[in-house]
Amino acid sequence: MQRGHAIANSVRVAAVNRVGDEGDIRFFGSSFVTDAFGNVLSRAGKTGEEVFPDREVVGIDCTAMVPGFGAIHCISQQQPSVQGAAPRPE
Numbered sequence: 001m002q003r004g005h006a007i008a009n010s011v012r013v014a015a016v017n018r019v020g021d022e023g024d025i026r027f028f029g030s031s032f033v034t035d036a037f038g039n040v041l042s043r044a045g046k047t048g049e050e051v052f053p054d055r056e057v058v059g060i061d062c063t064a065m066v067p068g069f070g071a072i073h074c075i076s077q078q079q080p081s082v083q084g085a086a087p088r089p090e
Contacts, residue, residue, distance in 0.1 A: 003038035010036045 002015035013034045018027035031044040 002032075003034050003040070006034040006036055007038040012036055012041075 002013050005011075006013040014031070015034075016031040017029055019029035020027055029044055032040050033042045034040055
């Protein structure tokens, strides 16, 4: 469907989807970017491990955020520094 939007509107489209499980819902990732003709230019991985191969992906209990009206997006973009970690290649 998103590829059709690219073609119909002659625009590039970035279609994004989450990765992993949330309760009984499984998100399969497979985000992609198309050109204006609907051709897929790039496709993301389907698991957290594929998306972040150099990082350890761990699940956490987020129930403490619910009373404060927080959401997973509040912490999911954080990348805590690791003391003694090897520098990333440039």
